[in-house]
Amino acid sequence: xxxxxxxxxxxxxxxxxxxxxxxxxxxxxxxxxxxxxxxxxxxxxxxxxxxxxxxxxxxxxxxxxxxxxxxxxxxxxxxxxxxxxxxxxxxxxxxxxxxxxxxxxxxxxxxxxxxxxxxxxxxxxxxxxxxxxxxxxxxxxxxxxxxxxxxxxxxxxxxxxxxxxxxxxxxxxxxxxxxxxxxxxxxxxxxxxxxxxxxxxxxxxxxxxxxxxxxxxxxxxxxxxxxxxxxxxxxxxxxxxxxxxxxxxxxxxxxxxxxxxxxxxxxxxxxxxxxx
Numbered sequence: 001x002x003x004x005x006x007x008x009x010x011x012x013x014x015x016x017x018x019x020x021x022x023x024x025x026x027x028x029x030x031x032x033x034x035x036x037x038x039x040x041x042x043x044x045x046x047x048x049x050x051x052x053x054x055x056x057x058x059x060x061x062x063x064x065x066x067x068x069x070x071x072x073x074x075x076x077x078x079x080x081x082x083x084x085x086x087x088x089x090x091x092x093x094x095x096x097x098x099x100x101x102x103x104x105x106x107x108x109x110x111x112x113x114x115x116x117x118x119x120x121x122x123x124x125x126x127x128x129x130x131x132x133x134x135x136x137x138x139x140x141x142x143x144x145x146x147x148x149x150x151x152x153x154x155x156x157x158x159x160x161x162x163x164x165x166x167x168x169x170x171x172x173x174x175x176x177x178x179x180x181x182x183x184x185x186x187x188x189x190x191x192x193x194x195x196x197x198x199x200x201x202x203x204x205x206x207x208x209x210x211x212x213x214x215x216x217x218x219x220x221x222x223x224x225x226x227x228x229x230x231x232x233x234x235x236x237x238x239x240x241x242x243x244x245x246x247x248x249x250x251x252x253x254x255x256x257x258x259x260x261x262x263x264x265x266x267x268x269x270x271x272x273x274x275x276x
Contacts, residue, residue: 004080010088014079018055018089018101024155033157035100036090038064043167044102045070050170053101055079057086060097091159104157106176109183113190117145119261120187120215124180124229125152128221132156133164134251140168142258147172150180184232187215194233196225197253201238205257208237210264216257221250
């Protein structure tokens with residue numbers, strides 16, 4: 001940032017162009033989205049060509065010199081901004097002084113199925129960006145091959161979803177806007193068993209056959225999956241509740257299911273052992 005003029009007003013052209021990316025319609029129009037904070041920016045910088053611009057306060061430049069050096073070495077335009085301008089750019093109450101702009105990176109459903117995935121997440125009417133981002137992060141940790149955000153779910157480029165993914169948005173292939181019925185049909189055609197999570201599911205998670213290629217369908221935080229979607233699956237599965245809790249948070253239930261699949265697939269005879 002040496003020699004970079006300090007931007008002191010939010011009316012600056014680069015700042016106003018970035019601020020509009022807080023809205024979904026403008027993100028799609030521009031093909032860009034915001035990545036806030038050192039963790040997300042670091043993961044984005046690890047992907048060649050992912051970061052297009054970077055905004056940083058002088059304090060952040062002092063605190064994260066290696067990050068700024070990496071961006072500069074990659075030829076990324078770095079804007080130096082005051083804390084006040086950063087507050088207008090950032091979507092958090094207490095900004096950490098770094099906001100990047102990245103190019104959209106979603107895949108088509110055809111690209112995902114052509115890669116012969118073995119563990120896929122389908123989000124059906126998942127509206128909370130924090131939950132969606134956490135599930136994306138969990139899918140990454142569990143070794144999932146893709147996450148499908150159906151047309152009734154939150155935009156994965158929502159700033160809160162991006163933050164909640166903790167950089168996993170740059171690791172896991174994902175699809176945006178596919179109709180859930182189309183996604184299920186395509187995944188089944190690619191050889192995956194489709195499992196719907198349901199509190200009234202017919203099969204206990206501990207008894208479900210998970211060693212082969214599986215697609216998990218997770219529903220809305222409040223009302224789960226409607227019966228018509230459960231009926232489209234090959235099987236419905238319930239996560240057992242051993243204590244007195246009424247239910248599990250959606251992201252927690254997803255973590256339990258995904259790790260159960262990951263464990264089964266990595267045992268001798270599971271699909272990941274067979275394909276390795």
